[in-house]
Amino acid sequence: MLRGPVILVVATLVVLAALAGAVLAPRAFEGLFPAALIERLEGRGASPASDMAEARSGDNPADALDDLAEGVFARGLVAATQANVPVFIADVIASHAPPGPRDIPAEITTTRPIMGCLLTPPLDGSRVGHAVAGQSDLPIGLLTYNDGDLAAAVQDFVAAYRDAEAPETVQPAVPAGLAFQAYDVVVTEVDAPVYLVLQTGAGNRIWNIHSAPGARIERVVLLGGGQVGVANLDPVVPVEVILGSGLDACGIRPALALNPAHALNAAARSGTAEAVAALAEHTAAVSAYDLWFRDIFGIEASASRTGFDAGTLSVVGPVPGPDVPMAVFVPVAGSKVLTTQDSFYEIAGQVAAGEDFAARVKAIATSFAFGDLANLRQGADF
Amino acid sequence: MLRLLIGTGALLMLVGFGAAGWQYWQGMPLSQDGATAPAEAAGLEPETEVWLLTATGGIVPETDGRAFLVQDRLVRERMLRVSTTAALGGLLLAGEKLPAAPYLEVLADIRAPRLAQALCPIVTQSLARTCMVDKARVVAGSVDILRGEARFEIALAYRQKVEGVELPDLAAHVLRFETIRPDPALYPASASVEAALAGVVAAALAACGAEDRAPTCRVLELTLDWPPGAVRRTEARIAWLAPLPEGMFTAPPIVPLPEG
Numbered sequence: 101m102l103r104g105p106v107i108l109v110v111a112t113l114v115v116l117a118a119l120a121g122a123v124l125a126p127r128a129f130e131g132l133f134p135a136a137l138i139e140r141l142e143g144r145g146a147s148p149a150s151d152m153a154e155a156r157s158g159d160n161p162a163d164a165l166d167d168l169a170e171g172v173f174a175r176g177l178v179a180a181t182q183a184n185v186p187v188f189i190a191d192v193i194a195s196h197a198p199p200g201p202r203d204i205p206a207e208i209t210t211t212r213p214i215m216g217c218l219l220t221p222p223l224d225g226s227r228v229g230h231a232v233a234g235q236s237d238l239p240i241g242l243l244t245y246n247d248g249d250l251a252a253a254v255q256d257f258v259a260a261y262r263d264a265e266a267p268e269t270v271q272p273a274v275p276a277g278l279a280f281q282a283y284d285v286v287v288t289e290v291d292a293p294v295y296l297v298l299q300t301g302a303g304n305r306i307w308n309i310h311s312a313p314g315a316r317i318e319r320v321v322l323l324g325g326g327q328v329g330v331a332n333l334d335p336v337v338p339v340e341v342i343l344g345s346g347l348d349a350c351g352i353r354p355a356l357a358l359n360p361a362h363a364l365n366a367a368a369r370s371g372t373a374e375a376v377a378a379l380a381e382h383t384a385a386v387s388a389y390d391l392w393f394r395d396i397f398g399i400e401a402s403a404s405r406t407g408f409d410a411g412t413l414s415v416v417g418p419v420p421g422p423d424v425p426m427a428v429f430v431p432v433a434g435s436k437v438l439t440t441q442d443s444f445y446e447i448a449g450q451v452a453a454g455e456d457f458a459a460r461v462k463a464i465a466t467s468f469a470f471g472d473l474a475n476l477r478q479g480a481d482f
Numbered sequence: 483m484l485r486l487l488i489g490t491g492a493l494l495m496l497v498g499f500g501a502a503g504w505q506y507w508q509g510m511p512l513s514q515d516g517a518t519a520p521a522e523a524a525g526l527e528p529e530t531e532v533w534l535l536t537a538t539g540g541i542v543p544e545t546d547g548r549a550f551l552v553q554d555r556l557v558r559e560r561m562l563r564v565s566t567t568a569a570l571g572g573l574l575l576a577g578e579k580l581p582a583a584p585y586l587e588v589l590a591d592i593r594a595p596r597l598a599q600a601l602c603p604i605v606t607q608s609l610a611r612t613c614m615v616d617k618a619r620v621v622a623g624s625v626d627i628l629r630g631e632a633r634f635e636i637a638l639a640y641r642q643k644v645e646g647v648e649l650p651d652l653a654a655h656v657l658r659f660e661t662i663r664p665d666p667a668l669y670p671a672s673a674s675v676e677a678a679l680a681g682v683v684a685a686a687l688a689a690c691g692a693e694d695r696a697p698t699c700r701v702l703e704l705t706l707d708w709p710p711g712a713v714r715r716t717e718a719r720i721a722w723l724a725p726l727p728e729g730m731f732t733a734p735p736i737v738p739l740p741e742g
Contacts, residue, residue, distance in 0.1 A: 247584040255588045464585065468592040470575070478595060480556050480614040480639035 161186040169363040171234060171409025179286070179413040180231075180406045192286050192415050193310055196429045199282045202448050203433035204241040205331060210441050213341040217350035219321055219396050220340060222295035226318045228397050229294050229416030231285050232356065232407035234301040239279035240432050241448025243457060244304060244327050244441045249278060253461045254468070261465075261476045272461035280304040280329070280439070282412075286427050289417030290314035296416065297397055299354060300325030301409070302344070306437060309333045310427040312420065321397075323347065324354050329439020332430045341440055352392055355385035357402040359409075534657045539730060542657050549702040550657060550721050551649075556614060556639040562605060562704040564636040565621075566675045568597050571630060580630070587625045590632045594618035598636040604676055609683045609701060610640035631710070647697045655723040656730070659702075662689045662718050675708045678716075682706050686718035695722040 164178040165186055174180070177189040177196065189196050222228050257272040264270045285307055287294055293316045298307045301324065308331045311317065322328045322341045330339060347354060358365055364382055367375035386402055393401035407414040420426035446456060454463070462473075469475040534542035534550070542550075549559035570580055573593040581589055598618035605613045617637040624633035664685035673681070682704060690699035699722035707715040 247582055251584040251588050254585070255591065258588065258592060464588075465592070468585075468589050475595075476592060478615065478617055480616040482556050482558055482639070 161188050165408065167359050167361040169361060169366060171362060172359045174408045174411035177413075178411065179415050180408055180411055181415040181419055182406060184406060184408065187415070187419055189413055192288070192420055192426065193284070193413070194426050194428045196284075196413075197431060198412065199238055199240050199308075199432050201239050201279070202241045203282075203431065204447050204449070205432060205437040206434045207436045208242075208447070209436070209438045211329075211339060211341060211438050213343050213346050213440060217342070217346075217352070219342070220319060220338070221396055222398060223293070223318060226293040226295045227289055227291075228297060228399050228404065229285075229287065229289065230297045230299065230393075230397070230399065230401065230404040230406060231283075231307070231414035231416060232299045232301075232405045233281075233283040233305055233307070233414070234407070234409035234411070235303065236281045236283045236305075236412045237410070238282045238412060239276070240282050240306060242280040242304075242306070242437075242439075243274070243278045243446040243448075244280070244444065245278045245457065246443040249275065249442075250444075250457075250460055250464060253457070254464050257461050257465055258476055261473060262478060267473070267477065272458040272465075274457050277303050277326070278457065280306045280327070282306050282308050282331075282432050283407075284308045284310060284413040284429075286310045286312070286413065286415045287315040287317060287417055288312045288415060288420055288424055288427065290316075290425065293318040294416060295397070296320045297323060298328075298330075299323045299401075299405075299407075300328050300344075302326070304328065306331050306432060306439065308430070308432050308435070310429055312417070312425040312427040314425060315417070315427075327440045327442055329437050331432045331435040331437045333436075333438065335436065335438075339438055343440065353385050353389060354401070355382060355389045356405055357386055358382065534652060535655075535726075535730075537656045537658050537724065537727060546657070546659070546702065546721065550700055553641050553644045553700075556612070556641060558616075558639070560640065560642075560702055561616065562613075562638040562640060563706070564598075564601060564638070564675065564679065565633065565707040566597075566636070567631050567633050567708070567710045568675070569631055570625070573597065583627050586627065587620055587622070587632065590620040590625060590634070594620055594634050594636070597634055598638065601636065601676065601679055602638060604680050605638060605640055605683060607680070608687060609642060611643045611645075613638055613640045642700050644700065649698060650723060652723070654726055656726055657721050658695075658724045659719065659721045660689065662686060662720065664716050664718070666714070666716065675706075678708050679706055682716045682718060685716075686720060689718070690720050690722070694724070695720070698723040 161178045164175045166173045166175060172184075174186065178186045179189045179192050181187050181192070253272055253275065257270065260273075261267045261270045281303060283300075283305055285296065285298065287296070287309065290312060295318045296309075298320065300322070303325060304327045305325050306329045307320075307322070309317070309320075310332065317334065317337050320330055320333060320337060320339045322330070322339065324342075324344045324347055326344060328341060328343065333339070342350065342352075364375070364379050368379035390400040390402055393399065393404075406416065418424045444457075444460075453459075465476065466473055534547045536542055545559040548557050552560075570586060570590055573590060573596055574580065580586065595615050595618040598615040602613035602615070615636070616639045617635070619635050621633035621635060626632065662685060664682055683701075686701045686704060690696065690701065692699075699720055701718055701720050703717075703719040705715065705717040
C-alpha cells in the first residue's frame with residue numbers, strides 16, 4: 101500500500117532532476133542529445149548554422165529563404181548555386197561542420213591590398229565564379245581592429261560607465277563586427293580553370309575554399325569588406341585584394357540588384373518621389389557596377405552573383421551528382437589562412453594579458469581619465 | 483497510513499499557500515519610502531505649500547519656483563549653460579602630448595570637466611556661493627584636427643549669493659521674470675570664454691540691480707554660446723518678487739471640507 105506512492109514520488113523526482121539537468125547543463129548529455137539540440141538549449145540556436153534541423157525540415161531548400169526588407173536571408177544550411185538557386189548544403193559538400201567562435205587557423209600569412217584599382221583579368225578559357233557574402237554570422241577566433249575601433253569602444257565604455265549605477269562592474273564590450281566571419285565557397289567546376297571573385301559586404305571575412313577533386317583555381321580576387329582573407333587555398337594561387345575602403349577610393353560602389361521585398365523596392369512602390377529617386381539612384385549604381393565588373397571580369401555582377409544577403413555557403417560550378425565530384429569540407433580550424441589585417445590582430449587564446457581589445461579600451465579610458473576611472477563620472481550633488 | 487496521508491496533505495497545503503503568499507507579497511505596492519524614492523531620484527522636491535503667483539495671476543511653474551526659492555542647495559532647474567570652442571591642448575597635463583587623431587574626440591569628452599571647472603571661479607566671483615560641474619561633454623564630430631580644437635557643451639549648477647536677504651511675504655507678492663540678452667558687441671572679438679562669461683554674469687547682475695528688483699532678484703538660468711572670438715548668443719533669465727498689482731489679491735487655497 102505504501103510502496104506505490106513512494107515509487108511515484110521517487111520517479112517524479114528523478115524525472116524532474118533529469119529535466120533540470122538537461123536544461124541547465126546540456127553539455128553533460130553531449131553523447132546522448134544531438135549537437136543542434138544542445139546548442140539550442142544553450143541559447144546558441146540563432147545562427148544560420150545551428151538551424152540545420154529547421155532547414156532540413158522540408159524537401160524544398162527554397163522554403164529556407166526569406167525575402168526580407170534587408171535582403172534575401174538563408175535560414176539554416178542552405179547554399180547558393182548559380183543564379184542564386186538554393187540547395188541544401190549536404191547536397192554540395194561532404195562532412196560539413198560550421199566553425200565555432202574559438203576556431204583558429206594553424207598558420208596565418210598576412211597580405212596587403214593591391215596598389216591602385218587595376219585587377220588582373222581572367223585568362224581566356226577560364227570560368228569566372230562570383231560569390232557574394234553579406235553576413236554569415238559565423239565568427240571565428242580572429243579579431244582585427246584599428247585605432248578608430250578602439251576610440252569608438254572607449255567612447256561607448258565611457259558612456260556606459262557614466263550611466264551605470266554600479267560603474268565598477270562595467271566592462272568594455274568587444275563589437276561583434278571586429279571578429280572575422282567565415283564563409284564557405286565550394287568549387288565544383290572541373291571543366292575549366294576557375295577565376296574566383298569573392299565579394300564581401302560589410303565586416304571582416306575569411307573565405308573558406310573547398311575544391312572538388314579536379315577543380316583548378318586560376319586566381320582569387322577579394323573585393324570589399326573591412327579586412328578579408330582566404331583559408332584552405334593552395335598557396336601557389338595568386339590572390340588580389342581591394343578592400344571596401346579601396347573600392348571607395350577607386351570610385352567603385354558595389355551595388356547589386358535588389359530582391360522584391362527589399363525596403364527600397366517597397367518604398368518605391370509606395371510612390372513617394374523621394375523613394376522613387378532613391379531606387380533610381382540604386383539602379384544607376386547597379387548599372388555602373390555591372391559595367392565595371394564586365395570590363396574586368398567579362399560578366400555582369402548582378403547576373404553572376406552567387407550568395408544571399410545572409411547565408412554561409414556559395415557553390416561555384418554545377419551541383420554535385422553522378423558526373424560532378426563532391427568536395428569534402430575542410431574547417432578553418434587548423435587551416436592555412438592568407439589575410440589582410442588592421443593595426444591590431446588578435447588570435448583567440450593567444451593574447452597576452454592586458455593586450456586584448458577590452459584591456460586596451462580600459463587602459464586608454466583610464467589614462468585619459470587621469471589614472472582613475474572614477475573621474476569619468478559627472479553630475480552635481482542635487 | 484492515515485498519518486502519512488494527512489502529513490502529505492499538510493505538506494502540499496504548506497507549499498501551495500506558501501507560494502500563493504509569496505506571490506501576493508511580491509505583488510504588493512511599494513512601501514511609502516519606496517513610492518517616494520523615484521521622485522527624489524528625479525530631483526523633485528517634496529510637495530510644498532509655497533505658491534508663487536505670476537504678474538498675470540497664474541501659478542508660477544514648479545520648476546521656476548524651485549530655481550528661485552531653493553538656494554540652500556543645488557537644484558537641476560538653476561543652471562548655467564555654456565557652449566564653447568576650446569583648444570585640445572588645454573586639456574593636457576604638463577608633459578602630455580595629444581593622442582592620435584582617432585582618440586582626440588574621446589579624450590576631449592573625458593577631459594571636458596577640466597575645461598568646465600575653470601569656469602566655476604568666474605561664477606563664484608560675483609554671482610554664486612557655490613558652483614559645481616553638472617555635465618561637460620564634447621560635441622560629437624566637432625573636433626577640428628587642423629586647428630586642434632573642439633566644441634564643448636557645459637552645464638554648471640550653482641547657488642546664488644543670497645545671504646542676508648530676507649524674502650518678503652510671498653503671498654503678498656508676484657514673481658516677475660525677464661530674459662535679458664546682452665548685446666554681443668559688448669565683448670571684444672579677442673575676448674576669451676571666461677571674459678565673455680564674466681560679461682554675461684555682470685549683465686545679469688546689473689539687470690537684477692535695478693531699484694525695483696533688488697534685493698530679491700535672482701538669476702534662474704544663464705546661457706552663453708561662444709564660438710572663438712565672438713559671442714553668438716547670450717541669455718540670462720532673471721526673476722524677482724514684486725508687490726501684488728493693484729486689484730489682485732490672493733485667495734485661500736481650495737481644499738475639501740473636513741467632512742469630505
